Amino acid sequence: MGNMELNIMKAGDLLVSSANTLPSWGIRVGTVSCVSHVAMAISSSSVIESAPTGTYPKSLSDFLKDNRRVYLLKRPVKLSPHQDSLLQQSVASIQRDGYNLPRSLTSGFVRFGFGFWLVCFLIVNSTLIFYYDAPWFVLAGYNFLMGLLFLVLYTCAWPERFNRVIDKLHFPKIMKTDVEKHFCSQLVMELDEIIDGGLSKGGIKIHELRPKDVQRRAKNLGYVRRRIKPPII
Structure with a gap:
């Protein structure tokens, strides 16, 4: 697909991605998937992700620079004001160094x-x-x-x-496992559960979800996947 306007992203949308790095290749091979990372949008221009540097917000432009291929998974229904408020509060309290x-x-x-x-x-x-x-x-x-x-x-x-x-x-x-630290898909599922976004409901919870599993569950719930690229300047 061609370039997209970056303002189509809304809070609660998901971004799945892959990068030209050894960890990304390892995750994709190990999970038999084309994606190795997932993040959640917190506004039209920023996301929150759990990466080796920690769990912090990041601008969409920086996220696109750090990843080779990015897909936007658009929620079928926009977050309510209450859900958006819960998301922003959680983002403010969940930030920390370290990656699990x-x-x-x-x-x-x-x-x-x-x-x-x-x-x-x-x-x-x-x-x-x-x-x-x-x-x-x-x-x-x-x-x-x-x-x-x-x-x-x-x-x-x-x-x-x-x-x-x-x-x-x-x-x-x-x-013991440090439950205060996150990894990418676990962070997304935790935030979704806080805002009652629907991803964390249903299904047999045998194990924590991988990026591949989050993408599959989102598509089953009606999220629309679109390729997103940096704008041509």
């Missing part, structure tokens, strides 16, 4: 882990039952181990749950 890289990586690994678990569970059980006619204690032992693996994945899927387990088991506090 471990939490970001966990969201990707857990998603892969659940998929791998399901494939192994179905294939190995089918093979043991129909091909090897395995005795019951072999099946019981294998499924017990798979149950433990599922429990580990389930515990790691949400940081609050993981932190509670660490406390109950009296493990070192250094193992």
